[in-house]
Amino acid sequence: MTVENIEPGLQGGARQSAFWQDPRLAFAVKWVASAIQIAGYxxxxxxxxxxxxYLFLGGVVGWLAMGVLWNDRAIMLIHLVALGAMLAGMASG
Structure with missing residues (x-):
């Protein structure tokens, strides 16, 4: 038994690529988020x-978006927790 990568597609075998699945988008988001995070440091x-x-907030939101794009629960979890902590700290402030 083998495991195959099955992607939903259009009839006739043609596939339609979604905007958020474009690797160029992931490349841009991760590097912009990283640059913003470095500026925060x-x-x-x-x-x-x-x-x-505010810079850290932008970087965290960018990396949270990367977690969603990559469907990576670990990245989503750590950045959701960081976002919650930052917003709570800023609100108490």
Whole structure:
């Protein structure tokens, strides 16, 4: 018995690629989110509050989107927890 990758497609064997399944989108989202996250670290190092929080928020949301794009529950979980903690901290603030 073998396991095959079965993708839903159109009749006649033609497949329609969804926008969110484009590897170029994943490439762009992960690198933009990473750059924003790095900017958040730099803003923290230079004491640029609250800019650092907003940058981290952007990076976390970007990586949460990557978890959804990749259907990776571990990435989704860690970034949902981080997002919740950041929003709770910002609200109490």
């Amino acid at each position: 730099a803003a923290t190092a230079f004491g640029m509050t609250p800019l650092n929080l």
